[in-house]
Amino acid sequence: MDKSNRPTAREKEIFKKFAKDLESEKLVKGELQFTDLTNCIYFLKMYGDEIRYHVAIDRFLHWDGNYWKTCQKRDIEYLCMRFIHKLYYMHRYIEDQAIQEKFEKHLKNCESFRRFQAIIGYLKNTQPIIVDDEDLN
Numbered sequence: 001m002d003k004s005n006r007p008t009a010r011e012k013e014i015f016k017k018f019a020k021d022l023e024s025e026k027l028v029k030g031e032l033q034f035t036d037l038t039n040c041i042y043f044l045k046m047y048g049d050e051i052r053y054h055v056a057i058d059r060f061l062h063w064d065g066n067y068w069k070t071c072q073k074r075d076i077e078y079l080c081m082r083f084i085h086k087l088y089y090m091h092r093y094i095e096d097q098a099i100q101e102k103f104e105k106h107l108k109n110c111e112s113f114r115r116f117q118a119i120i121g122y123l124k125n126t127q128p129i130i131v132d133d134e135d136l137n
Contacts, residue, residue, distance in 0.1 A: 091104060
C-alpha cells in the first residue's frame with residue numbers, strides 16, 4: 001500500500017473533481033455534504049480498486065499488483081488517516097471562500113479517532129468492496 005503522505009497525480013485529479021463537486025451546487029442541493037459518508041465515498045474513489053473487505057475473516061485485503069493480501073490490523077486505519085491528511089491538499093483547489101472555510105472546519109473535525117472509525121465502519125458495509133472466498137478464486 002502507498003506509504004507516502006504526498007498525493008499522487010491520480011489522487012490530485014480526484015481532489016480536483018471533489019473540489020469541483022463541492023462548488024457545483026451539489027453541496028447546496030444536498031447531493032454532497034461534509035459527512036463521514038462523503039469521506040467514505042471519496043476514500044473509495046481513491047482506493048476502491050486497491051482494497052476489499054472479507055466479511056468471513058473480518059479483515060481488509062489490499063491488492064499488491066499480483067495478489068490480494070490480508071492487511072495488518074491497522075493498515076486501513078493508517079490509510080484513512082493519510083487520506084484525511086491528503087485532503088488538505090484538496091483545500092487549495094476550492095476557490096469559493098465560504099466552501100473552503102467549511103471544508104477546513106470539516107477536515108479538522110475528521111482528525112478525531114471516532115471519525116476514522118466511522119470511515120472504517122462504512123467501508124465494512126460498502127457492497128462494492130465486500131468479498132468472500134468465492135470472489136477471490
